[in-house]
Amino acid sequence: MPFSIRKKRVSLLIAGVALASLMGCGKASPANEPTPTYPSTPGITSPTPTPSLSPLQVEVVADSLEVPWSLAFAPDGRLFFTERPGRIRLVQNGRLLSQPVATLEIAAVGEAGLMGIALDPEFPRNHYLYVYYTYRDPRGNLMNRVARLTESDGQATDLKVILDGIPGGQIHDGGRIKFGPDGKLYITTGDASNSALARNLNSLAGKILRINADGSIPADNPFLGSSVYTWGHRNPQGLAWNPKDGHLFATEHGPVGNDEVNIIVAGQNYGWPQVQGMGDDNRYVNPILVFTPSVAPSGAAFYTGDYVDWQGNLFFTTLRGENIHRVVLTPDGKQVAAHEPLLKDRLGRLRDVVMGPDGFLYVTTSNRDGRGSPAANDDRILRILPGKG
Numbered sequence: 001m002p003f004s005i006r007k008k009r010v011s012l013l014i015a016g017v018a019l020a021s022l023m024g025c026g027k028a029s030p031a032n033e034p035t036p037t038y039p040s041t042p043g044i045t046s047p048t049p050t051p052s053l054s055p056l057q058v059e060v061v062a063d064s065l066e067v068p069w070s071l072a073f074a075p076d077g078r079l080f081f082t083e084r085p086g087r088i089r090l091v092q093n094g095r096l097l098s099q100p101v102a103t104l105e106i107a108a109v110g111e112a113g114l115m116g117i118a119l120d121p122e123f124p125r126n127h128y129l130y131v132y133y134t135y136r137d138p139r140g141n142l143m144n145r146v147a148r149l150t151e152s153d154g155q156a157t158d159l160k161v162i163l164d165g166i167p168g169g170q171i172h173d174g175g176r177i178k179f180g181p182d183g184k185l186y187i188t189t190g191d192a193s194n195s196a197l198a199r200n201l202n203s204l205a206g207k208i209l210r211i212n213a214d215g216s217i218p219a220d221n222p223f224l225g226s227s228v229y230t231w232g233h234r235n236p237q238g239l240a241w242n243p244k245d246g247h248l249f250a251t252e253h254g255p256v257g258n259d260e261v262n263i264i265v266a267g268q269n270y271g272w273p274q275v276q277g278m279g280d281d282n283r284y285v286n287p288i289l290v291f292t293p294s295v296a297p298s299g300a301a302f303y304t305g306d307y308v309d310w311q312g313n314l315f316f317t318t319l320r321g322e323n324i325h326r327v328v329l330t331p332d333g334k335q336v337a338a339h340e341p342l343l344k345d346r347l348g349r350l351r352d353v354v355m356g357p358d359g360f361l362y363v364t365t366s367n368r369d370g371r372g373s374p375a376a377n378d379d380r381i382l383r384i385l386p387g388k389g
C-alpha cells in the first residue's frame with residue numbers, strides 16, 4: 001500500500017510499557033472507582049478468556065491535538081481527522097500539517113462539537129468528505145447535521161448540508177459516520193438526553209441512520225421514506241462491518257453500566273429506554289456484549305491486516321475504560337467467543353480506532369475532552385503494532 005509512516009519513525013518504536021511511563025500518562029484508576037469487569041453475557045457462548053494480553057508496540061503519529069474524534073484514511077494514504085472544537089486536519093507522509101483542512105463554525109459544548117468524518121467511496125474522483133457536527137439553530141437549540149465538503153490540495157470548502165434536523169444536546173450526540181460496503185452512509189445519533197426520542201420513529205435521535213451519499217433516502221431502507229435504519233439507541237459511537245459477511249457492529253454507551261456491543265439489523269429496535277443491556281423481550285435485540293461498570297465504548301474497526309492472530313477480530317476503544325478491546329467472534333460471526341482488553345498500560349481515554357492501509361490500527365486519545373487527565377503532549381494519534389513483543 002502507498003501509505004507509510006516515515007522510516008525514521010521506526011526508531012521511535014517502543015513497547016507500550018515504556019511509552020506509557022515515558023509520556024507520563026500511566027495514570028491509575030482512582031482507588032474509589034470500581035475496576036471495570038468484563039463479564040460473560042447471559043445467553044451467549046461462554047467466552048473463553050484469551051490467556052494473555054497480546055504484545056503490542058505503540059508509536060506516536062501526531063500529538064498536541066485537541067480531542068481528535070474521528071479518523072479517515074484516503075486511498076492515497078493521507079489521514080484526515082477531526083478535532084472536536086471544529087477543525088478538520090491532515091497527516092500527510094507521516095507528518096501533521098499545521099494548516100487545518102477546514103475550520104468549521106460549530107457548537108463545541110459539553111460532548112458536542114465536530115465529531116465524525118468519512119470519505120466518499122469515490123473520493124479519488126470527487127474528493128468529497130463528510131462530517132457530523134453540532135450547531136445552534138436560530139432559537140439557540142443544539143442540533144446535529146451531516147455536511148459534505150470538497151477537498152483540493154489539503155483544503156476543504158463548499159460545505160453542503162446533506163442531512164439536518166438531528167436533535168442535539170450537551171451530551172448524547174452519537175456522531176460516528178461511515179460508509180458501508182453497500183456504499184450508503186451510516187450515522188449514529190444519540191438520544192440528546194431525551195430517552196423518549198430513541199423510541200420515536202419520527203425523531204432522528206437515538207438511531208442509526210442510513211442515507212445515500214447525496215443525502216437522499218435509499219429506497220430499500222426499512223421504514224419507507226425515513227433515514228432511520230435501527231432505533232432504540234442511547235448513544236452509539238462506533239460502527240464497523242465484518243469483512244467476512246458484511247454484518248454491521250455498533251458500540252453504545254449505556255446509562256450506569258450496560259454499555260453494549262450490538263449486531264445491527266435493519267429495522268430492529270435495540271431497546272433504549274425500555275431495555276438496557278440484556279433483556280427477555282423479543283421486541284428488542286439483545287447485545288452480544290455488555291459492560292458493567294461502564295467502559296464507555298467508542299470507535300470500532302475490524303482487523304484485516306497481516307497479523308494472523310487478529311484477523312477477523314473486532315476492535316473497539318473505550319473512553320472511561322481507557323483501553324482497546326479485541327473481540328473474537330464465533331465462526332458464524334454472531335456471538336462472542338472471547339475478548340480481551342489489549343493495553344497493559346494507560347494511554348488515557350481512547351476515542352476512535354481505524355485500520356490503516358499499512359495494516360496497523362490507529363487510535364486517538366481523548367484526554368482533553370473535559371473528562372480526562374491530559375499529559376503535556378495530549379491529545380495524540382497512535383499507531384498500534386501487534387505481536388512484536
Ligand SMILES: [Ca+2]
Nearest residue numbers: 270271272277
Ligand atoms: Ca440496547
